[in-house]
Amino acid sequence: MKHSSDYPLETRPVMGFDDSYPAGFVDPPHAHQRAQLTYCEKGVMTVISAANSFILPPRRAIWLPAGTVHEVHCRNAVASYTLYIDPALDTSAQQARVFEVSDLVRALIFEVGHFHPDYDLEGRDGEIARLLLSEIRRMPLLPSALAMPSDPRLLRVCRTLVDNPADQRDIDGWAALAAMGRRTFTRAFREETGAGLATWRQQVRLMAAISRLAEGQPVTTVAYDVGYESPSAFSAVFHRIFGMAPSAFIGLAPGQD
CATH class of the missing domain: 1.10.10.60 (Homeodomain-like)
Structure with missing residues (x-):
């Protein structure tokens, strides 16, 4: 199982990796200095923050602003991609939210999730990362939050x-x-x-x-x-x-x- 601490997240404004979790997995309360986007490819995740509980079904994604304390529960086996993003790149996203994922956004998430830690910011990779952030803002929200x-x-x-x-x-x-x-x-x-x-x-x-x-x-x-x-x-x-x-x-x- 991979961990964010294993990756040089500060080398680029958008970094990520693919991951998988077994059924019944629980990640205890924690927070990240960067904004986090987690895309669930298979399985179902529950993400619980101090204010809300979110259901994350397959082919959907959750955005967590930097510093959001949260825990993760996997009801069944989960395959996912997690991206860590410099919060300065998206100041409009100050609330945790679950959103639809278009085929384009899904493809972009897969691409960014396999970038080399030293990818070229001014080349194709950097353009893909910027396009992903732009497309995320356009994705419709899902009714998946419960006030806690x-x-x-x-x-x-x-x-x-x-x-x-x-x-x-x-x-x-x-x-x-x-x-x-x-x-x-x-x-x-x-x-x-x-x-x-x-x-x-x-x-x-x-x-x-x-x-x-x-x-x-x-x-x-x-x-x-x-x-x-x-x-x-x-x-x-x-x-x-x-x-x-x-x-x-x-x-x-x-x-x-």
């Missing part, structure tokens, strides 16, 4: 749901897990996440569903895996939120060829 609470009691609840979206505990069960009274729990949860527990859990389930659908898993399997009582109930919610049926999302997902 700072209260450790509430954070315990949220992490449990992220790990298992199908957990069917009721509000009293979650309040008990947080060691809080029901009213205190519901009030504090809304204050810290901006949503009630039911809405937040629905977001967790839909984000988990997106990652599974992007892998090509059947709609019925996904519906039950993320906690819905039936595929029809799942499809109704998915269509209401995303404006399309889950089967249509599978058809649009890159890499399902």
Whole structure:
């Protein structure tokens, strides 16, 4: 397994490498002096910062501004590319975000990921790196972020749901897990996440569903895996939120060829 510390990241404004992680891999909280772009080619990653939890499905990428403390969880085996970028090159990207990856951006990421550490800044390699940064700004964002609470009691609840979206505990069960009274729990949860527990859990389930659908898993399997009582109930919610049926999302997902 490769590590960023193994690479001379400061020699050029954009540096990167390909990497792979086994199922169940966890990279504990850390930060980088440079902005980070991670593209997930295969598998599903969860990236958790202090403010948000992001689902990173296949053929999507996440941008993390320099200094963002984050941890990474791999639900299954993951193949990825990670680029480290001088933050001065993209001052408009001050928020962590997950975005779509066009065929052009994917190809550019692959190219930069194989550059020699001393690539020519004024030649073809330098032009490719600049084009990649320009194209990244044009990529549409994905609804893949969940607001995370700072209260450790509430954070315990949220992490449990992220790990298992199908957990069917009721509000009293979650309040008990947080060691809080029901009213205190519901009030504090809304204050810290901006949503009630039911809405937040629905977001967790839909984000988990997106990652599974992007892998090509059947709609019925996904519906039950993320906690819905039936595929029809799942499809109704998915269509209401995303404006399309889950089967249509599978058809649009890159890499399902």
